[in-house]
Amino acid sequence: MDQHQATSPSTPLREQLRPLFPYLRRYRRGILIGMACLVTGNVIWMTFPLVLGRAIDSLTSGTTTAQLLLFAAALVIIALIKGVFLYLQRWILISISRDIEFDLRNDLFQRLEMQSARFYSTWRVGDLMSRSTNDMNAVRMMVGPAAMYTANSLAVFPLAIAAMLYLDWGLTLMLLLPVPLVSLVVKRFGRLIHERFERIQAKMSDLTARIQENIAGVRLLRAFTQEKAELRSFGRLNQEYIEANRRLIRIQGMFFPAIETLVTVSFLAVLWLGGLAVLGQPVLGRPISLGDFVAFMQYMFLLTWPMIALGWVVNIFERGTASLKRLNQLLAAQPDVVDRPAPDAPTEIRGEIEFRHLNFSYNGVPVLRDINLHIPIGTTLAIVGPTGSGKSTLIQLIGRLYDAPEGTVLVDGRPTEQHRLATLRRSIGYVPQETFLFSETLRENIALGTPQATDQEVEEAAEIADLAGDIEGFPRKYATRVGERGITLSGGQKQRTAIARAVLRNPRILVLDDALSSVDTHTEEKILRRLTTVMRERTSIIISHRVSTVRHADQIVVLQDGSIVERGTHEELLARGGYYYDLYQKQLLEEELERT
Amino acid sequence: MSEHDHHEESAIGKIYDRRLLARLATYLRPYRPQVALAVVLLIFHSAVHVIVPLFYKIAIDYYIQPTPDADGKLTWLTQYLAADPSTGLQQLALVFGLLLVVGFVAAYGQAYTMLMTGQRVMYDLRMQIFSHLQRLQVAFFDRNPVGRLVTRVTNDVDALNEMFTVGVVAVFGDILVLVGIVTALLLIDWQLGLLMLAVLPLIGAVSIFFRNYVRDCFRRTRVALARINSFLNEHLSGMSVVQLFNRERRAAEQFEEINRANLRAWRDAIFGHALFYPAVEVLSVLAIAVIVAYGGSQVLGGTAQLGTLVAFLFWSRRMFQPIQDLSEKYTVLQSAMASAERIFKLLDEPVSITSSPQPRSLPTEAGRVEFRNVWFAYNDEDWVLRDVSFVIDPGGMTAIVGHTGAGKTTLTNLLLRFYDIQKGQILLDGVDIRELDLTELRRQFGIVLQDPFLFSGTIASNIRLGTDGIGEEAVLGALETVNLSDFVQSLPDGLGHEVRERGATLSVGQKQLLSFARALAHDPRFLILDEATSSVDTHTEHLIRSALERLIEHRTSIVIAHRLSTVQRADRILVFHKGKLREQGTHQELLAQRGIYYKLYQLQYRDQEVSVVADDD
The missing domain is CATH 1.10.287 (Helix Hairpins)
Structure with missing residues (x-):
C-alpha cells in the first residue's frame, strides 16, 4: 500500500477513500463480524502446521496407529472449523461490497435525477453510464476482494511469524531476511508497471481516436479510396501499441516469477538451515525437531499467497481510488435547481404566467434578452422564430428545468422558485420537441405522470391525441411495449403519445414545443380542435414553425436572437409584413409545392 | 442500442463454446514456434514445481532422519551427494538453488513469449477487424453507432487478450503440474x-x-x-x-x-x-x-519412509491450490467468450458492395454519366428515387436542386456506390458502374461533402489524406487555387500546422476551403460538391465563390446547390421533387416555366438575392 502512496503522493489514501466512509459505516456491524471471522479463521488455521508437526514428531518418537488416526481427525476438524469461518468471511465481506455497490448506484441515480438540464448538456450520457458501471465496478473490487485480501495478509503475517518465532526465533529471523527484498521488488516493479501502463493507455487512446475518425469519416475516405492508406496508418499505430505493451511485458512477465522465486528461496533456506537445525547444528537459534521443520515449511506455504496478493491488491487500489474520484465527481455535484419553496407556497396552481425583464445566459452566451410577456389564465400563447432563437429555453424556464434569475419568471404572480417544485411541475403538461418514450407499454408511457389513472382516462387522453385508433390496431393494444424490445412507433405516433401523456395529467398549463411537426396538417387540425375544448379555462403555450398551428392563438410572439421582435394576433402580425408575414407567404408556397 | 442489447441477452448463457474456441485457436496458427517454445518452457517450469518436494524427501531420508533406502528409487541422484549430513544438505541446497534459477528463467521466458504472442494475435485481430471495416458498405455504418464499432476493436479485443495470457496458459500449466505430481506420487509410492x-x-x-x-x-x-x-x-x-x-x-x-x-x-x-x-x-x-x-x-x-510422507504433504498442497483458483479463471474465460462472439459477429458481417470479379476497364473517354430508370430506397420500398433518368455530358457544371428530402444527396451516394440501386442502371461512359473495379470507379470522382470533415493531423495531411503521389507542390498549388495559401502561410507551422480533432481550431469557411483543396489536389475527372448550407461572412462567401469557380474549371462537375450564385452559374439544372426528376434546363429557362423551380426559387433563393447583388457591385 505504500506503493499507492508512492505513485500519488498528493493525497493520502484515507482522504481518497473518504467518500466511502458513510457506506462503510452503514455496514459496520457486518464488516466487524466478517473481520472477526477472518481473524478467527486464521488463528485456527495457524494450529494446523503445529498439529502436523507433532504428528511427524510422533512418528520419529514412536506412536500407535490409533494415535495417528487421532492426529488425522484433528487436522480434518481444524480444516472444517476454518472452512466454516472462511466461508462466513467471504460470504459476509464480499456480499457487503455488493451491498455498497447497490447503495452507491441507487444514490448515484437519485443524485442524477436532481440535476438540471444544464448538467445534462455538459455531461455526455455515455460518460455518465461508463462511470456508473465501469468505475463502480473498480470501486467495488477495491471495497470487496482487495480490502479482504489486504485484511487477510495483515492477519496472516503477524500470526504466522509469531508462530514461527515461537518454534525457533533464529530460523525465523533468517527467513525474514529476504522480506525487505520482496517489498523492495514489489515497490520498484509497481512504479515501473505504473509508468509503462500509462504509456499503453496513451497509445490506446491514439488507437481509439484513429478508429473513431476512420468510422466517422467513412464516406469521405471511401470516396477518396483511402482504404489501403488507412490500413497502413492504423497498422503503424497498432504496432506502436504492441511495442508499448512489449515494454510492460518485459517487466510484468518478470513480476510473478520473481516473487515466486523469492518465496521459494525461503523454502530453500528452511531446507538447508532448518535441516542443519534438526541435525543439531543450528546457525542461529536452537536445534529443532523434524516436526518443527515440517511445521516451518507449512507456515511458509501459508505466507506465500498473502505475499503475492499484496502485489495484486496494490493494483486494484490504484484503479479503485481513481474510479472513486470519478464517481465522486457525480455524487458530490451540487444540483443547480433546488426545491426551496416559500412556507406559504400554494398546493394548487391556476396557470397565469408572466415573464418580467427576463435575461438568461447559458455558459456566458445570452440566450434570452429582456423578455416581458404576460399570459393570462385560459389564453393561448404561440411562439414562432428561427431555430436557436431561444423558444425552447423560454418555456423550459417555467418548469424550472433551468433556473432563471430570481423573480423574472412568475406563475400565479409568484416567482417560480418560491413554488414547490413538485406542485409547479405537476401543473404543467409538457410535450417536448424530441419525444421521449420509455421502453415500457403504451399505457405506462401515457400514464407516465399519472400512474393512478384509470384505463378509461388513458383511453380518453389517447382519443384526444388521435392515437386511440392506432393503438386499437396493435395486437396487444395498450399493453404493447414500445422501444428497444417492443414495436417501433412512427414519428407522428410518438408525438401523439407524448400529447396524450401531457393531456392525461389534466394540466393547468399545457406546453407544446413544436410537438406536431411529425403529424400531418389534417391530423394536426383534429388534435388542436380537441385540445381547444380541453384547454378552455387553462393556459397553453405552443411553439411551432407552422402558421396553421399558431394562427388561432390569442397572442403570437416572434422570437429572434433571444428577443421578442413582433407580437400580436395573426391578423395584426400579417399586417406588419415582418418575419411572421414572410413565414406565412413561404408556407403558402410550400403547400402549393407539396401539391405538385 | 436495441440490436446490441438483444444480442447481449441472447449471448448470455453460452459461456463456453467449442466452436468459438476452435475459431480462436486458428489465430495462434502463425505463431506455432512461439507457442511451442512457451509450452517447452512451461514444462520446465512445471517440472521444477514437481521436483522440489523430492528434495525434502532426500534431505529427510538421507541426512536428517536416515533410514535405509528400501527400494533405491532415487539412487540416480543420491549417488552424487556427500554422505556427511551437513555437506549433503549444502549440496542439496545448491542443486535446489540451481533449479530455482532454471525455474525463474523458464517462468519468465514463458510469460514473455506467451504475453507477446497474445499481443501479436491481438494485433492481427485488430488489423483484421479494421480491414473488414474498410470494406463494409456505408449502409452498415448507418445502422451501427461509431462507439459500438470502436468498442469491438479496442475493449473486446483486450478482453480476449486476457484469456490468451491469463486463462489458457495458466490452466494448461496447472494441468501439467497436476499430471507431473500424479506421476511422481505413483512412482514413489x-x-x-x-x-x-x-x-x-x-x-x-x-x-x-x-x-x-x-x-x-x-x-x-x-x-x-x-x-x-x-x-x-x-x-x-x-x-x-x-x-x-x-x-x-x-x-x-x-x-x-x-x-x-x-x-x-x-x-x-x-x-x-x-x-x-x-x-x-x-x-x-x-x-x-x-x-x-x-x-x-x-x-x-x-x-514407507518418513521423507516420502513429508514430500507427499507438499505435493498435495501444490496439487489442490490451482483448483481453488479455477473460479477466477472461469470468469476471465467467460467475458472473453462474450467478446469473441461479438467480434466474430462483426467479422462475419457480409460485404455486400464489392468490385465485380472481372472488372471492365473504363474507356478513356471524357466522362459521361447516365442514370437510366434508377429506383432506389434505403429501406425496403420507401423509394427515395423513382424512375430517375438523366445524362450528364462531359465538361460543364450541372446543378441539382430540390426541396429537403428530394433525394439530392442520394445521387452522390449512388454514383460512388456507397449503396447499390434496386432497379435501373447507372452508367459511366456507357459502362454499368457495378461492372467496374470499386477503387477505379471512386478514383474518378473528387467529392466535397456538405459537412467538411477534417482529420486530426496537419493541413498537408488533410489535403493529401493517404495518397502518396501528391507532392508538396500540388498541395501548395491546391491551397493557392482555393485562396487559402495566405492563411496557411500566416500559420506558424505552415503546411505542418496541426489540425485538431474535426478541425476545432479552424473556422467553418476555412474548413470548406480546405475540403475544396483536398478534392482539387486529387485531380479527379468528376467533381461532386455538396454545398454547405452554413452561413459565412461576406468576405468568406466571396472567397468560397471564387474558389468554386476555379474548382469546376475544365472538369465535369455535379453540384448539389444551396447558393443562388451557384445555381445561376450552372450550365444545366436538374430539379428533383419527391424522388423524381421533374424539370431540367438553365436558370432562365426554368424560371420562365413557372413550375417547381420557380417556386423553389421563391422559397429558398430569393432571400439570398439581396446580399448577392450587393456583393457583386
Missing part, C-alpha cells in the same frame, strides 16, 4: 498415491457442481447488468421528461428493483464462490489426513 488421489473425484464433482451453479448466477448477473445499462441510458437521456412528469421517485424505485435483481444474482454467485473455496480446502486436508494416518502407519511399520 503407488499405494499411498492412489489413496491420496481418491479425493480427486470428489473435488471434480464439487467443481462441476460449482460450475453449473455459478453459470446460472452469471447468466442472471449479465441480464441484470444489461437491464441496468439500458435503464440508465434511457432515463439519463430523457431526464427532463422524468423531472417534468414528477417521475423521480418512481424511476428511483424501478431502478432500485433492477439494481436489486443484480444484487441478488451476485449474492447467489458469492454464496457459490464462498462455499467452493473452503470445500476444496477441506477436501485437500482430507488427503493430508490420509497421508498422516495411512502413510504414518506405513512408516511405523517400516514399509
